[in-house]
Amino acid sequence: MSGSPPSSNLARFVAELRRRHVVRVSIGYAAAGFVLLQAAEIVLPAFLPGFEADAALRVVVVAFLLLFPVVVALAWVYEITPQGIVAMEVMDAEAGRPASGRLMPRLALLALTVVVAGGAGLWWYQTDAEAQAARETAFERRLGEGPPGVGPTPFQAATTDDAGAPIRSLAVLPLDDYGDATVADDAWFAAGMHEAIISQLSQLGTVRVISRTSSEGYDREGRSMPQVGADLGVDAVVEGSVLRAEGRVRITVQLIHAASDTHLWAQDYDRDLEDVLTLQREVATAIAEEIEARLEDRSSPATTATEAVAVSAPAAPVAPELQDAVMRGRFALRDAEDGAAFAADAEQFFADALALDSSFSPALTGLAGVHLLRGLGEDAGPDALRELLDAREIAVRAVEVDSTSVEAREVLASAEEALAEHGMRLARFAVELGRQLEPMGSDSVRLVVEGDTTIFRRGEAPVASATEMGRMIQVAMAREESETAADDLRSIVRLEVGGRFDEALARARSALDDFPDDPRIWDAAERLSVTNGDVAGAVTLRQARAEQLAPELVAEPGVDDLERRVSAEGARGYWGWRLDHLEARAAAGERVSPVERAAAHSALGEVDAALTLLEQALERRDPHLVSLRTDPVWDPLRPDDRFKSILRSLGPRNDPRSRPPQGGIR
Template sequence: MNPRKFFGELRRRNVYRVAVAYAVVAWLLIQIATQVFPFFEIPNWAVRLVVLLLIIGFPVALILAWAFELTPEGLKRTETADAEHLPTRSRTRTWIYVVVITGAISIGVFYFGRYRSSKQSESTELPAKSIAVLPFENLSRDPDNAYFADGIQEEILTRLAKIADLKVISRTSTQRYQSKPGNLSEIAKQLGVANILEGSVQKAADQVRVNVQLINALTDAHLWAETYDRKLTDIFAAETEIAKTIAETLQANLSGKEKSAITARPTENSEAHDLYLRGRYFFGKRTVNDFKRAIDYFNQAIAKDPNYAPAYAGLADSYVLLPEYSGQRADESLPKARWAANKALELDSNLAEA
């Protein structure tokens, strides 16, 4: 066959149009597969299968375009269709519809891809193994038990901070947020974390109830929640269990040393522990009188348990900051701070607070 006649025949049988239309639709389907499939957690092999089928289908589409033509009466062989001279206007109109619909879908896929990419970049900017422990709500009937809720929050945070594979935001950064804030996503962005731990504490006599829930702040999904009913003498075990479960949920790796650190019991004396928590509570208020009250409580805790390392660390912290807030000479309190810090490290060389 004459090459000119052959190419003319390709044009007459709309093979060129089919090739262009097939390429446009194939591109569109590939875009949909790459953008939408991950959204529904469809595996990657499905995308590869779509691409492979489209490649195989290309020569098949060209052969069908050569042999057949779509007419108002249905699919007919090209010779028959030519004999009836299908109106050009009908073909043109159909072609316009195909282009418009394809363009509209392409725009939709484009903007969906941009939206999804922005969401992905937003989530990838925040480490998955990152957490902020917000202030715990005091549900006790006695409002004076707020010190206990604050203390439990701080001790859980301290245990989590001993896990190197976790990014844990300091208590100083989280204290400005209320215990049950409305916009967790915004708070997470401000703190640079992907996860938030909320909680509440209810203390009555020698019993305590701790409610905690771990939330992925980006998706607002509840990853884990639990209620712990314990005696005051067993509160350290609850804190340890909470820290371990959070580490497991966020898939943080723990070394043997870190496992020992988060299971440590700083004291067996529940009275000393209670006095220590009161000391930390007043220490956090940052006033001269509150520093003095904190020092008094830390000394009482040490009197109950002379081997209570965190109490010595709290005493050292109070003596260090007292001159800054009171205006008294530093040489009066710094020797006491140095002695308390050395004692804390003597009792526990791995104590972060010291």
């Protein structure tokens, strides 16, 4: 019967909810809250900058959620009437309805609801305030302590789970050594194979290959392959093993798509020890072929990556004792960056190799590298000048023997760069060595030896190194003391060329202490923060920059716009803002590097626009082009033939074959 009271407890509870208007109040509260939130989202950004507006909006949302149970509890206990707010128990008594329960338990429930909601709100406020304080002090903390640790490589790339997608970045993990455990100190062989494969693949241009120091220092224990790829910021990983025994060597390698942990290719190679250098080339070529098979359609029949690798290593068999001496020398050279007593051992190994074959280009190149690194480690004086001149002389011989050796050309170009860069300080010691070294302005020196004149000219940017030795030398040069902002900027770029993005960022932040008014250093620090995967850090830097620099040095669009776009779109928002920022500067008549604009287009996936700007930069010989091999921002362009063509045009800027060799220092 319709007038009978509800029989079940649930039915009675639902009827009570309706009578007390709890559902109506809840719906009304939700509707009012929605309107309030929409209004706050529009109004708050107009009065508060970036992060403050976001924080205020979070407060509104959390307050709305926390007040909801309080409103429901109040609707259950009280009713709004023409006479005012009246307790439901009083209304029931006046209407002669049976009491639904005692009032005090309901008031206690209301009080408990208020306390819980208030406590939750207070906890959220404190934790959010701590996070906000951390954001506000991030700039000062980073300047004082350096960038936070981000693993062996700083760039954290998001890779696709599609194993059929093009491979644009690669890590070669150290090879497991399964050699004779009874042979003492045999680690150099597997390490030499590892470094040689990296150097070969780094010359492709098709992929970005992270440096040896990054892959070698990575602790893979307990990590899955997707985690390895994410940590190293690469699409694919090469791993394998080396077994050397009884005059033969066997290398096993496999190419793995990191994100999906899919094995793409695997192969075993067996060779006599006389064919190790050829084996290295074949392994690199095979990997390159697998990578090329996964690239997007090419638009022109440009030189393939496999052809680029094929011409970079000698084809003739090499005596085992000769290649062993070279690989031992290179292994000893790995300690060069720490300034350890590496030089004597490395020099002796290369000298032993040259005693077996005086025209072996890898041995000549290694010996030139020893002299160059030792000269960079010396205080300015006759010894430093002697080492740099010897490095240049030996590197010339290496290139004369093998004009196709990319590594030899890079070492020679770096030696000439070091001579030009240090010529002002070294000129006064030239007479002691029977030389006439004359500074010619701030960027070149002239060396006269027995009537022959050679000019060493320093370019606007470091050598665009593609090999591990070239990168190691650039890193060593970056650690020289800086006297000017230009010196710091060159050091920052050298660290980038060496793939040391975390060190480059630390150097940029340190340089801000010495040159806080130089916008170029702020640009470098901001860009490197993004490369390190710290977009919020880049925003913080831009905020600090706006406070530090004079307003006329801070171009529009402004920081508020950057904060909003990064908040909405993350890294993509940053690059969109940066592109607008650069184009606004260019429209205002400021000189803007096309490479910087191309980087923003590349990060946004606008390949054609990026390549067009890079081709313009190549015509102008823009010094910013040295970043093309190592910077992750160029990964979207790597499968394109136009990009590979640009890379092939970026060899060492000096042609050593056009210069006569100088007499040795005795």
